[in-house]
Amino acid sequence: MLKYIVKRLLILIPIVFGISFIVFAILSFTPGDPVMNILGNGADAQAYEAKREELGLNDPFLTRYFNYIKGVLTGDLGQSWNYNTPVSAELARTIPKTLMMAVLSVGLMLLLGLPIGIISAVKQYSIWDNLSTAAMLILTSMPLFWLGLMLLQKFALDLKWFPATFPTDGMGTWKHWVLPAVTCMASMMASLVRTTRSTMLEVIRSDYIRTARAKGATEKRVVMKHALRNALLPVVTLVGLNFGLLMGGALVTETVFGIYGVGYLLVNAVKSRDVPLVMGSILFVATCIGVVNLLVDVLYAYIDPRLRSQYVTPKKIKGEEE
Amino acid sequence: MSEKLLEIEDLHVRYRTDEAEVYAVNGLSLSMNKGETLGLVGETGAGKTTTALSILKLLPSKVGEITKGSIKLDGKELTKASEPEMRRIRGADISMIFQDPMTSLNPVIRIGDQIAEVLELHSKDTNRAHIDKRVDEILKLVGISKDRKSDFPHQFSGGMKQRVVIAIGLACEPRLLLADEPTTALDVTIQAQVLEMMKELKEKLNTAMILITHDLGVVAQTCDRVAIMYAGRIIEIGAIKDIFEGENHHPYTVGLFGSIPDLTKETNRLSPIPGMMPDPTKKIPGCAFADRCKYCMDRCREEEPEEYVVGTHMIRCNRFGAGKEAEA
Numbered sequence: 112m113l114k115y116i117v118k119r120l121l122i123l124i125p126i127v128f129g130i131s132f133i134v135f136a137i138l139s140f141t142p143g144d145p146v147m148n149i150l151g152n153g154a155d156a157q158a159y160e161a162k163r164e165e166l167g168l169n170d171p172f173l174t175r176y177f178n179y180i181k182g183v184l185t186g187d188l189g190q191s192w193n194y195n196t197p198v199s200a201e202l203a204r205t206i207p208k209t210l211m212m213a214v215l216s217v218g219l220m221l222l223l224g225l226p227i228g229i230i231s232a233v234k235q236y237s238i239w240d241n242l243s244t245a246a247m248l249i250l251t252s253m254p255l256f257w258l259g260l261m262l263l264q265k266f267a268l269d270l271k272w273f274p275a276t277f278p279t280d281g282m283g284t285w286k287h288w289v290l291p292a293v294t295c296m297a298s299m300m301a302s303l304v305r306t307t308r309s310t311m312l313e314v315i316r317s318d319y320i321r322t323a324r325a326k327g328a329t330e331k332r333v334v335m336k337h338a339l340r341n342a343l344l345p346v347v348t349l350v351g352l353n354f355g356l357l358m359g360g361a362l363v364t365e366t367v368f369g370i371y372g373v374g375y376l377l378v379n380a381v382k383s384r385d386v387p388l389v390m391g392s393i394l395f396v397a398t399c400i401g402v403v404n405l406l407v408d409v410l411y412a413y414i415d416p417r418l419r420s421q422y423v424t425p426k427k428i429k430g431e432e433e
Numbered sequence: 434m435s436e437k438l439l440e441i442e443d444l445h446v447r448y449r450t451d452e453a454e455v456y457a458v459n460g461l462s463l464s465m466n467k468g469e470t471l472g473l474v475g476e477t478g479a480g481k482t483t484t485a486l487s488i489l490k491l492l493p494s495k496v497g498e499i500t501k502g503s504i505k506l507d508g509k510e511l512t513k514a515s516e517p518e519m520r521r522i523r524g525a526d527i528s529m530i531f532q533d534p535m536t537s538l539n540p541v542i543r544i545g546d547q548i549a550e551v552l553e554l555h556s557k558d559t560n561r562a563h564i565d566k567r568v569d570e571i572l573k574l575v576g577i578s579k580d581r582k583s584d585f586p587h588q589f590s591g592g593m594k595q596r597v598v599i600a601i602g603l604a605c606e607p608r609l610l611l612a613d614e615p616t617t618a619l620d621v622t623i624q625a626q627v628l629e630m631m632k633e634l635k636e637k638l639n640t641a642m643i644l645i646t647h648d649l650g651v652v653a654q655t656c657d658r659v660a661i662m663y664a665g666r667i668i669e670i671g672a673i674k675d676i677f678e679g680e681n682h683h684p685y686t687v688g689l690f691g692s693i694p695d696l697t698k699e700t701n702r703l704s705p706i707p708g709m710m711p712d713p714t715k716k717i718p719g720c721a722f723a724d725r726c727k728y729c730m731d732r733c734r735e736e737e738p739e740e741y742v743v744g745t746h747m748i749r750c751n752r753f754g755a756g757k758e759a760e761a
Contacts, residue, residue, distance in 0.1 A: 318536040324491055325531075326551040326601065327523035340541050415541055416585040 112419075116409065123401040128180070130397045131390060135176050138386050145384035149192055166192060179390065188394075189387035193380070198391035201376060206395065207282060209372040212364070213357035215288055216296035217350060224300040225346070228307025232315060233334055240308075247301040259294040259367035266290060277369045295364040299353045306349055310342040317341075343414050351407035358399035437508075438641050439465040439488070439609060444502035446483050446492065446665075453714040457483040459665040459721075460502075460737075467608070470635065470642045472652035472673075474689070475662035478710055481645045482532075484662075485611040488643075489529055490519050506609065525555040528602040529611040533618045534595035538586040544597045545582025548572070551604045567604070574634060575600045592623035596630070603634055610635065610642040616651065628655055649693060653677060658745070661686050664711055664721035671746035681743075683750045684726045720751070728752055 146162045147154070154162075163169055167178060182189055188198035231240040250258075266289075267275035273286050314320065315338050323337040360374015373392055380388035412419040446458035458480040465471055473481050486492050487499055490511065504511040506526060514522070528551075531537040539547060545568050552564045569579040575596040586594055595615060602610055615631065616624040632655055635642050644656060652659055653673065660670040661683065669676070669683040676686070688706035708725035711717055719734040720726070726733070733751055740747050741754035 318531055318533060319539040321491065322531060322537045322598070322601070323539065323550075325489060325523055325529045327520045327525060327554050328550070329520060337539050337542070341539070417540060417587045420587070 112409070112412065116405065119405045119408070123398070123405070126401060127394060127397050131180070131183075131394055132176065134393050135179065135386070135390060136172070138384065138389060139172050139175070143384055145192060145386065148383050179387075183394070188391040191380075191385055191388045193383050193385045193388070198387050201388060202373075202391055202395060205371055205373045205376045208370055209358060209360050209374070211282065211288065212291060212295060212361055212370065212372060213354055215292040216299065216357065216361070217354050219292050220296040220300045220303055220353070221350065223296075224303035225307055228304040229311055229334065229339065231304065231308040232311030233330075235312060243304060243308075247304045250297045250301040253297065255294060255298065255363045256367050258297055259290070259364060262290045262294060263367070277371075279371065291361075291364050291368045291370060294367065295357070295361045299349075303346065303349055306345050307342065310345050311338060314338045314342045340414060344411060347407055347410050347414065351403050351410075355400040355403040358403070359396040436466050437464050438467045438469075438506065439463070440503075440505040441484075441488075442503045442505075444484070444487060444504065445500045446480070446487050446497060447500050448483075448493075448497050450496060455713045456716060457497075457665055457713060458487065459717075461662075461665065461667055463660060463667060463670070465609075465641055465643070468635075468639045468641050469658065470632075470644060470656045472656035472659040473643055473645045473662060474647060474649065474652055474659060476647060476689075476710065478713065479662040480665040481662055482613050483665075485529060485613055485643065485645060488609075488611060489523055489527055490514070491523075491529075521555070524551045524607070525605045526607055527609045527611065528605070528607040530595075530598050530602045530613065530615045532614040534591055534598050535618065537598055538594055540586055543583050543585060544589070545572075548582070548597070548600050548604055551601055555605045571600045571604050574603070575630065592619055592627060595619060595623075595627055599627070599631060599634070603638060603640070606638050607640060610640050611645070612642055613645045614647070615644070617646070617648070624651070631655070649690065661689065664713065664717070666721060666749070668722065668749045669747065675744075675746035679746055681741075681746075681748060681753055683722070683748050684728055684752070685722045688725075720749075 146159055146166070146168065150158060150162060167175055170178070179189065188202070190196065191198055191201055194201065227243050231243045234240055263275055266272045273289050274283075277283055277287055277291075315334070320333060320337055323333045328337070358373070360372045360377060362374035362378060364370070365372045365375045373395065377389065377392040377396075379385075380392060412421075441461060441463040444458055444461040445456070448455040448457055461480070461484060463471075463484075473484065475481050483492070483497070486497070488504055488506075488511065490499075492498065499512055502512070506522070511519070511522070538544065545565075548568045548571060549564050552567055553559060556564070556567075558564070568582060572579050572582060577593060577596055577600070581589075586597070589597065595618075599615070602612075612631065616627050619627060628651060631642070634640070644652070646652060656673055658670065658672050659676045660667045661676070662668070663685050669686050671679065676682075682690075685706070688704075691704040692706065694703055706725055711721055711724060717723075719732075719736055720729075720738050723729045723733045730751055738749050738751045739754065740749050
């Protein structure tokens, strides 16, 4: 297993470099002038030329790319062209917020979505199942920003339970995170509930569940011990996928609540053609998604022993007494 | 306590879906002695598995329902037993071996734990070490090395899996074992091994067994008595001798035996029974086999034929006994 993990981490390196190359190429060859962005339209030709030289824009594309990668390999992500601050500092400012948001919303999603999905499946077609189906349908079809605004209106402005704005610096208190986390996980939870329900329904009809019942196990034991673990694989996939996506920033939620996270950073950087900042954010997001995918695969193997045997050299088969 | 272990009286089971009501078992009566092996034979859809599931009250919830009749285990009425009572019976007094060993074991739980579970659920002694020891014993009984108890089901072959399933079934030494086509999914050589082992074990533990199968060869090897089911009814029941060597048979039984290839006879074709089983969504007032029967009389269609009993042999057909006299 360890060998497999190391192998996967090594494969991650060329992937991240590949992504960085493609993104760098896109940023270099698409129309638009970053220097104009920085200096403004009224800049004179001399200052313009000096800035181009300073940013290395006069070098050929490949030279620029290799210079950038050389920097990355020595731990230097460069300076943001717009803010004139180190990219690493910008990332250090935004990543904790994004991470917090991802952990909170995925955690909340699991905490609420899993039980609701299980109950829906075990009590199929009951009032609870129908209620949850309807509620999840509403949640999926609701635009995120609208839900965020409504929550702000009700719980921040009317009831004043939670603050309406997010502090520019620092992480805020737990109160600042409640509404963003709820908004962010709403539609994810809906898909989690549906997935959990459908896989649980499938598992609960399988023969080994009947075996468990024939053993005299209680319904609770049948569901929690025998069914749940078998139904968990698609759930893990979904959680991994969502977590990976969230590391790229939950842009809508960040915008509605004014949280300065990775998504916000990345979009602003792209808009202003701030190459080092875009590249830094992309490297972070790509690495995160790669690592999360690896974690999902490792979890798979942990949950399902049939998958485990793909990674582990099988131990010597002991003789079957037949 | 009587010698009778299981008594089923006029059992009716119905499956209800949105599309139709299916009458799966229609007035089945059956009794079994302690330690006896009864073969339950019939074609697909005859209601064999439904009967077994009814005994355990494990019919698919909401869909399957016992509408009438009684099932008594050692004099205790099961149809009226509560769910907790049934849970105490399942696995301990009555256990069931399902048809397909490939799917009846939980793929994510070690086989040792799957066997231990049934012990944990039913034995008073919850000491882990004692249970472990018992698991080792049971594994030895079914011929699996105890080193393998921490393996997962996918690491076993089909025959070995069925041994694990049997080990789970016998772990608590039940009084009644319901074996639903335990060897159908296995190849012939493994079939013989598994059957031989089951026979030995049931003798050792003095367990009664209902062996559900459509393989008459298996029945001849293992059973004391045979019941032949057709469209949710038992149409003929008797000691193994009555069925395999007796003179009189229900026309369906004759057809069933006619469908087996015979090495000693020179024939080009098998002789299948013409026609199909009657539509299970319709209630049949008379003999369910009437439409396919070459001896069918008018009264066969009107009312259920009476039982014709000679010693241990019962045939539900108008060609014999009272029915025959009435016709003459």
